[in-house]
Amino acid sequence: MAVKVTCVYVHVFGSCDSETCKRCVLCLLCVQLIQNKFSEFQLGIEAGSQRFERVDKMATALVEEENPKSTLILERQEDLRYILLCVPIY
Secondary structure, rough: OOOOOOOOHHHHHHHOOHHHHHHHHHHHHHHHHHHHHHHHHHHHHHHHHHHHHHHHHHHHHHHOOOHHHHHHHHHHHHHHHHHHHOOOOO
């Protein structure tokens, strides 16, 4: 999808010289690129979170059904939760 980018200086001051405009438009394009990458990152986090919830429910159901590997399942669930708690959030 093509996006028309207009120099901020034109919006603020009504005009600008070509060199300032080039830097400003490049800056706006970089910001747009970063915003797009962040949106992709957020979607990945949401998908991972949903996957974790589904797997956690399935694991809980297996343990409740007294699956022969219940002990292993519980250990792995505990390990995953520990890892998730230890990941720093910036």
